[in-house]
Amino acid sequence: CKCSPLYPFIPTILWSKANKGTVWRKERNGLQYWGYSWFQRVRCPNSRFEKGDFSLQINNVREGDGGVVVKVVTSVINYCKVTPWPHGATVRWTLNNSPFVPQAGIAANRGTTENVVREKATARLTGNWTCVVDYKGKEGRASAALAVKGVIHPSKDDTKVYAAVGSAVTLPCVFSPSLIPSNPVWEKLKPGFLFKPAPGRLPTSFSSSFSQHPSDQSASLKEVGLEDEGRYRCSGSIAGQRLTRNMQLVVAKSNSIPSKDTGSATLTCQLTDTSEVTDYEWVHVVYDLNGTRSVGSLQKGKSVSISRVSKENQGEWACRFYGRDGILGNITYHIQLMSGLSGQTSLGVSHNTAAMVGLSFLLLVLLLILAQMYKNHRRRKRIFQYPALETIVHTVSNEREERERKQVKN
Template identity: 90%
Template sequence: MPLDYFIFVMITFLLTAAHCEETEVFAEAGSRAVLPCKCSPLYPFIPTILWSKANKGTVWRKERNGLQYWGYSWFQRVRCPNSRFEKGDFSLQINNVREGDGGVYSCRVEHGDQVVVKVVTLRVTEVSISSSVPVFGIGVWISCKVTPWPHGATVRWTLNNSPFVPQAGIAANRGTTENVVREKATARLTGNWTCVVDYKGKEGRASAALAVKGVIHPSKDDTKVYAAVGSAVTLPCVFSPSLIPSNPVWEKLKPGFLFKPAPGRLPTSFSSSFSQHPSDQSASLKEVGLEDEGRYRCSGSIAGQRLTRNMQLVVAKIHSSIPSKDTGSATLTCQLTDTSEVTDYEWVHVVYDLNGTRSVGSLQKGKSVSISRVSKENQGEWACRFYGRDGILGNITYHIQLMSGLSGQTSLGVSHNTAAMVGLSFLLLVLLLILAQMYKNHRRRKRIFQYPALETIVHTVSNEREERERKQVKN
C-alpha cells in the first residue's frame, strides 16, 4: 500500500504540475466520513471537480456544465454538497463507511489553467469481538482494526470511558492491521470498549459493546449477604436471562479451605429452586441461626462450561448485658460474624402507639448503646443499622419487652399487683359458692310446687300424727 500511495501521488502531481496537499482522516466503520477539499473561493463559476481513489478510478465527478458522474458502487453512498461550492468547499461525503473504503483519495479542481490537487488518506477504524456474547470463563479477543494500518501509530484502549489495564496483557502486532486484547471473560470486561489510535496528530476512534453472560447476580465472587438471627434471607444466584443452567447445585463450603474449599452440610432451613424462572437459581433460609454463617456456592453448567459463584452469609445479632450491680440499665451491642465491610453503626428507637402508628426517636451512633430498663420512654423496638462504604448493609431489631429482671419500684409494683389478684380471686370463689347454694334451694322448692295435691296430703297426715301424739300424752 505505501508504494501504491507514492506512485498515485507522484503521477497526480506530475500530470497536473499543481500544488499538492496531503491530509489524514479517520472514520469509524458504519459512520459518515468527510474527505476535505477546500480551495480559495475566487472562481466566477463552478470549476471541474474530480474525486478518485487509488487503484479504483473515479469516485465522483462534476463537469462545468453541471453534469455529475459516479463511479461503480459509489452512487448510493457518495455526495458532494453544491451549497458549499461558492465557498470553495468541494469536500466529499461517504455515508456508511466500510472497511474497503480505506485508502488514498485525490480531489482535483480545474479552472482554466489553474489546477489544485488535494490528497486525502481515509483510514477506517473498527472494533471486533471474537464472540458477540461470550460466557464467563471463556477466552475472548477484542481487536482494533485500522484500514490501511498507520505504521508508527500508537493504540490505547478504554473500557466505559476509563483506561483499561489488562490482566493477561495486550498483544500488539504493529506489522499487521490489528491490535488485540486477549482476556478471559469476566464481569469486569462488560461495557463499551473503545480503541483510540494516535497518528501524526490525528486521532481515530472505534467502539463496540461487550456483554459477558453468566451469573449476573451477585456480579462478583465473595459478595456478602447480611441477615439477622431468626429472620429469613435469600441467597441470590441469577444467570443471564437467556441462559438456562443444567445440573444446578448449592453447597456450603467448609471454613479453612481457601484455594479448594470442600463442601459441607447445608442448613436444615435451606430451600432452593423456588423461582419460576429457569435462569434464577436463588436459594433461601427460612430462619437464620448463628451456625448458618459462612461461605456458600451455587453452580450450573452452560454449554459444557461449569459456572460458579461464591458468596458469604454474615449473621447479625444483638447482645444484651446487665451490670453486676443492678442499676436499672442495660447495654445493647450489635454483633456481626464478619465486620470487614462495616464502617459505621447507628441505633434507632422505634415506638408504636395504641393505633399502631410508628414513630422514630433520636439516632445514636456507635456499636453499643446503654438504656434504662425501668424507663417507659425506652419501651418499644431498638434497631441497629450497620453501614458500609456504599450505604446501609442491613439492620437488626431488639424488643425491650423481652428484657428480663425488672428492679426497684417496678418489682414492688409487681408484688402489689400479685396480692391484689389473689384477693380478688378468693372473693369471686366465695360469691360463686353462695350463688350455687341459692340456685340449689330454688330448684328444690320449684320441684315441690309442681305437685300441690301431694303437698296437701303430706300436710294433713302430718297434722293427724301430731294430734294423736297429744292425746296419748293426756291419757
C-alpha cells in the same frame, strides 16, 4: 495450551480438572498454588511463557490422574488495531460511553499495531466498547458490543450476604437470561479448605429452586441461625462447562448486657464477619397508638448504653452497619422485653406486700381469739376457787323460788 504471544506480560494461568477443582495456578505476581494431591507434581515451564506456551506438565502420573482436564478461560481480551499504526498515537477505551477504569490494568503495546485490554470476565464488562485513537489532535474510533454470560448475580465470587438471627434471607444465584443451567447444585462449604473446598451439610431451613425462571437458581433460608454462617456454593452446567459462584453468609445478632445498675443495659451489635464493616449506628424507632413509625435518637458506635425503665427508650432499637458502598444490613432489638421484666419484678413486690398484710391481719385475729379464751379460762378458775359458796348461793336461790310458787298456789 498454546496461543499467539500477544501479551507484553505473563497472564494469570489456571489449570483445573473437571469437577475436581484447581490443579495448578500462577498469578501475575509470580505466586503459585497447587491443588490437593497435586503439590509439586505439576508445573508449567517458565521458559515457554514468552512464546505463548502454557502447557501443563504432570510428573509421577497416577491412576487417579485420569479424566478430563479443562483449561479455564476467565479473561476478556479486547484488541484495538490500526493499520498502519501511526507513530506517536495513543489509545484510550470507553465502555458504554464512559471512560473505562481497569481493575487488572491496561496493557499498551505502543509503537505496534495493537493495544490490548485484558480483564477478568464479569458482568460489568457487558456493553458497547469503543477504542479511541488520538493522533496529532485527530481521533479515530471503532466500537464492538460485548456480552459476558454466566452467573450475573452475584457478579463476583466471595460476595457477602448479611442476615439477622431469626430472619429470612435469599442467597442469590442468577444466570444470564439466555442460559438455562442443568444439574444445579447448592453446597455449604466446610471451613479450612482453600483450594478444594469440601461440601458440608446444608441448614435445615434451606430451600432452593423457588423461582419460576429457570435461569434463577437462588436459594433461601427461612430462619437464619448463628450456625448457618459460612461459605455457600451454587453451580450449574452450561454446554458441558460447570459454572460456579461462591458467596459468604454473614450473620448478625444483638446482645444485651445488664449493668450493675439494674435500670440500665448495654446493647451490642455482633457480626460473624466484620471485614467489610466500616461503621455502626443505633437508631431508636418508636410506634404511636396508630402504628405510625418514627425515628428518634441516633447514636454512633457498635454499642449503646440505655435505661431499661425509661419510657423514652421503649420501642425498637435498630443497629445499622455500613460498608464502603453504603448500608450492609441491620438488626432490631425490642426494648419492651426488658421493660416487661422490670414490670414483673414490681408486680412480684406488690404480691409480697399484700401477702404480708394478710398474714398480719390473720395473726391479729388469732391473738384476739387467744386473749378471749384466756379471759374465759381465768373467770372459770376464779369460780372454781369457792365451790362451797357457789353451793350455798344455789340452795338459797332454789328455796326462794319454792316459797314463791307455794304462795301463788294459796
